[in-house]
Amino acid sequence: MKYQSKRKALVLLADGTIFYGKSVGSKEGTAFGEVCFNTGMTGYQEIFTDPSYFGQLMVTTNAHIGNYGTNGDEVESESIKIAGLICKNFSYEYSRSLADKSLEAFLNENNLFAISDVDTRALVSYIRDNGAMNAVISTEVENIEDLKKRLAEVPSMEGLELASKVSTKMPYFYGDESASFKIAALDIGIKKNILRNLAKRDAYIKVFPYDTSFEEMQSWNPNAYFISNGPGDPEPLSDAIAAAKEMIASGKPVFGICLGHQIIALANGVSTYKMYNGHRGINHPILNLLTGKGEITSQNHGFAVNREETESNPDLEITHVHLNDKTVAGIRMKEKDVFSVQYHPEASPGPHDADYLFDQFFDLIMKDRVEAV
Template sequence: MEYLEKKDAIILLEDGTIFHGKAVGIGGTATGEICFNTGTTGYQEIFSDPSYFGQIMVTTNAHIGNYGVSVNDEESDSIKIAGLVCKNFSEVYSRELADSDLLTLLKNQNLVIISDVDTRALVSYIRDNGSQNAIISSDILDKDSLKSKLSEVPSMKGLELASKVSCKQPYFFGDENAPLRVSALDLGVKKNILRNLASRGVYIKVFPYNTTFKDMQQFNPDGYFLSNGPGDPEPLIDAIQTTREILDAEKPLFGICLGHQVIALANGISTFKMHNGHRGINHPIKNVATGKGEITSQNHGFAINREETEANENIKITHYHLNDNTVAGIKHVSKPCFSVQYHPEAGPGPNDATYLFDQFIELINQNKDLK
């Protein structure tokens, strides 16, 4: 058996803290906001999720790569994370459905991988001290040189990244003969969201992040959708304005993750950068209407202001996070609009929240019946 070649590597956090590991694959240097995901499975979906663009991912699961990769598990057309930090990186996989090994996929896309890291210590540090920018390298081990390069990396606060992952031209998804049509604003959409809509009889036209309401309207859709995506929602001025116009037209609207935050901003509710965000597949949510708990897949570093949401007479909280009481879902009291902060499409994760896609279809059909 041929084993991975490894050489010394370093992880330098913005506050000067250093962790050590071994480079896997191509080696090199990468920068971005460092964060962690607590999922035990789903690494390929996580790495290809556009919402993670610009972030160095630390995986809390001890083994990465052990079940290979499959084309069916890709959430976009490429790896989106800026770098990977893990404990054990496996070149050997055992999964009948796998097409290849993870190392080949990541090497082909020039991703910097650092393994053999004490990820328990690193994750504990990020949890206590908050997510922050970091640099990982096997080429440069001098702390001062790394600090200099890291100082040039912009903060995630105020950073607009949707334009980096959004489609450049509109495209279609699903069956053109489907009974319903939805115009989707691509802020960094995951494929499984589109699959969930298409499987429910929706033909989708996906538009670039800065598309106007007028252009989205030309598809003659029955409803509108705002996708997930990376970065700070506040710089998305065009998307916020488009959302206001959708609301003014009283058209059915559903938002997920970044789309949820854009809907809040369009209703005068501010957002804030969280201490270290929610990233994993076992986050507990309380459904206010049913009183039941739901286990959800989450990936976000920003959230909407709860006090402002409670004070907004047009918005009602529908879900909240049981760990920290942050707002996890809202709906408009007089217009056909709702959104959630988490990922009902899973990919990876549990399916407790897939009913939200059915809820969107019901909302669209109700609106059609009123015409």
């Protein structure tokens, strides 16, 4: 019955290339965004709700999506953040004791348009060869010329500020108020699991909006600062970069993840650039240059830190590199308790390969507390 109700649909790329498929369910719809792909075999619900994916059309490379349903606890934010979903086989039925609803119901509740029956192998191969670009998914298969015109008006991800679209509007608290440590977190697209990892290490976190001044964060008298992950181009985030400079100057420990990593680099005068495809998946190999150990990591970013500028910066040291393309995956400041990584230690794909990064942050906080006595 579900199969019979599907409507014809398409993926139209900015360069005019078209891939055909069917709508998920009987819905008509159209969605625009930058098309990208994730190679993870599981974790689709976390991917769809991750603020770092805001404004993107997600292609899932796993052949089956939806087969284990959804669970209300397995979200990284309060709503779906991707612009649309493109998959091969969409499972309307699910088999999992912990699931509370189907993926179809979850998508409908969040008003997300999705299409299936797309040759995702061919689509991903095309994106790999031709780079990430804007696209549209739609059931308006007879109105291709109109879709092309509307697609041409969608802004490029390069130069696009999106943190304001996903950041909290008002400060809020997370964790136990009687915890041993206070951490001020700048929310430029923060994931819930990051907050969980900080809180379980005896921290009370105050989460601030993306454009909060350092003075406002400092007035809470935190023990350390955290700069979160998030979507879009880091360079337009002038307020966050300015705040990061003052965090660094304060002498307190600072930790950044993903977009936060890029903000720390920019605060040190190192530029960022848009990648040809980006890194999105839960199997990305990283080498820790300080220990010589490898890590299997979760990544989801389309921008990266300039390696040449990092290597020539006297205040910075590269601590981690991506083994596939040698891009910068981690940095630290030589004379400050400041460090960051381009990947997501809270996502635990290893599953525990990168847990030490949170422990390292708290080691710095405790060291700073001892030195301040």
